[in-house]
Amino acid sequence: MRPKQAVHYPICRCHVGCVVDGGGTPASNDGFAGITLLRQAAAVVVGAWVLLVSSEARTHDALPTAAQPQGWSYPFSCCSGYDCREVAYNAIGERPEGYVIKGTGEVITYTDSRIKNSPDGVFHWCSAAGASDGHTICLFVPPRGF
Structure with missing residues (x-):
């Protein structure tokens, strides 16, 4: 039996930069995608906070x-x-x-x-x-x- 060969696709159904095996199903990627999603979530939270603080600091x-x-x-x-x-x-x-x-x-x-x-x-x-x-x-x- 031949081992599955992992292929890196830049965009797929699961998330950006995920690793998909030759059969088209997501393969293990050692948690790197989770770190990317965590960073994205942190960036959204920080961005929202900055907008909130800056809108309170200035007048209309x-x-x-x-x-x-x-x-x-x-x-x-x-x-x-x-x-x-x-x-x-x-x-x-x-x-x-x-x-x-x-x-x-x-x-x-x-x-x-x-x-x-x-x-x-x-x-x-x-x-x-x-x-x-x-x-x-x-x-x-x-x-x-x-």
Whole structure:
């Protein structure tokens, strides 16, 4: 009986760089493929961690407008990368007691620390997880007469 001869194929059904015997079935490869998969898994975990840390370290930017052609950055205290967005002028109302987020009915008093000056003259709303029905984190309001 003739011994099986191992042939190295660059790509096969089991994983990249596996060893297949002459009959087309995976042969023993002394665990090297497992090390490769372990390295790949470690690289994915490290890459995901780096993306998570870097996205928390930087702020989210508002889109450019005529008043701010370069755009501007939301403060980290208001936005963790996806909480803030520009909203239409008619999405925010005013009552004697404060600003009203029309989509949620939430009233933010004029003296609330969540009210911020909008540097581009447009309303921007930051809500929990960026949800349209979320709790307000910050509301950027254009100055009167902007």
